[in-house]
Amino acid sequence: MKLLSKSILYFFPISIAVFIAGGVIYYHKTRSMIYHQVDSSLISEKDIIQEQIEKIQDIPDFYAVPGQEINVRLLSEETRPFQNFSDTIIKNPDTGEETAYRMLDYRNALKKAGGYQINIMETFDEKRELLQYLTVSLFISLLSLLVLSLIIYYIISRRIWHPFYDTLAQVNLFDINSNKPLKLEEPNIHEFRQLNKVLTGMAQKVQNDYKSLREYNENASHEMQTPLSVIRSQLELMQQMENLSAGQIRIINVINGSVQRLSKLNQGLLLISKIENQQFNITEEVNLNMIVDKIYSEFEELINLRKITVEKYYQDGIILKMNPVLAEIMISNLLSNAVRYNVSDGFIRIKTVKDTLSIVNSGTRLKADPKELFERFRKAHQNGEGTGLGLYIVRKICDNYGFMANYMYKDSVHELQISFNQPYMHPYGIH
């Protein structure tokens, strides 16, 4: 839930509750004030008439003010003082119009015998209408106040949180791999300025640490090359020696094999750190189909030796803007996997359709999870041949250019697809 919705969600019911409570109190206060006013006017009228009755001990002459109706009558029975207000509705027999009245019923004893009763009624309609009118206008103004405050709140929130969303967008775009520092604005809100300062500092530190880590990887790989060269050259000199025994030759070969493996591994790691350090910055238009053909010709004899059938199906020509060396490494790793993990009399199908290259090959049963094959040192085959870096390197190259690599496996048929997403294509044959 968005911050804005969340705070409105709190704000709205509370305001409604306050407004309703306020409205109810206001209504009752106004109503009782109106009653009080009407009742006191009825009482003062009664007092005048009562004074007359007390004086003359009979029904006096009186005038009713407009809107009032007065009835006075003498009562024969014993009467005690009594006063009661009531609301009543009287229907005009001519017009059928109903009118609300406030009525005072007053009774008291006369000095001689018996008592008297004063009934005063005052129309109440206008006052009631006023009450209704006041209530409705109060409701409307409260409602508009509520809507207005929501709108103002929304606008203010957006303005206040604007720097926050800016920061969020920038942080989202931040790439630990790139050398571009995280650039954030300096908002005039203290808290956000503080947040931006902390984030910028943190990003800078993370970037520096990551950079030095990559440099360390690269340096370590470099430094290993020289001792490896020394071991290898010494072994080669040893191989030149006369009269080596079979046992000695075996030992030399074992060492040689391990040095070879170590050296391949090292080259792979060096390549990865170079890709990560964006050191392949030369970008050219690369014709993918031509690269596939070139790499294929390198493997051709090996493919023939294993009696693997190769079908090439170039529906579309794929022209990519990328480093040519990386393009060759990518294709070479893919094809060598397709050859290496193939079976005798197997097949390889190379397809380029739209912006996707797919390499399908027969092979043995895949034991690992296809998704994990793009991880480093994740080998599906434990025959000790590969470095376990081949597909990881492919993934790194793909990441570098925003390509999508996918591995699919079904019934001993392996398929590796690379979607180049934003390629630069024309139909095959037009170069």
Added chain:
Amino acid sequence: MKILIVEDEYILAESITSYLRMNGYLCETANNYKSAEDRVVCSEYDCILVDIGLPDGNGLELIKKLKEIGSSAGILILTAKNSLEDKITGLELGADDYITKPFHLSELNARIKSILRRRNFSGNTKIQFNEITIDPNEQSVNINNQPVTLTRKEYDMLLFLIANKDRIVSKESLIEHLWDSEVVFSDSHEFIYTHIKNLRNKFYEKNCRDYIKTIYGIGYKFSDH
């Protein structure tokens, strides 16, 4: 043929020297930029192997220096940095070739041979080994003046073996020489064996002696004795 090896790693310089001496070269070594500079100013070399990362300077500077003094020596860059930029810079400065550590000494030797051959504009560029004549310009092979048709890989293999004649060439170095890509297959050995067999057969058909000796467990040796 006189070769200068500029390499700061003593043992590596030493093994290169031993191997090249076996192939009949005169070798001198320099372990830093300063002594390398002194040497190239004082004497002439046919080929200079330059390590790019020297403790007191960059090998690329040495190449500039060589071009300044008008040296005609062939230049082969040795480096631990497998970087395209260094390679391009080196070649632009006038280096002839580039080899990345760790390399096989037989590969290094073949590269030097090829540089020296290309440098030798005036002389005969053909390679002669008894009845075998190879013309690297036309990439053709003749035995007793009769042409032999070889596949690309067979030709490369023959040239590599002859460049390292009388030396044992390991299967690994052959594989790495034949494939640029970093891929090595378990059956590449079998593949090398097939190629050697085919090469032998083709030579046998032309009544050529079998110069390719199999060295048990290690590799092959091209030799006439």
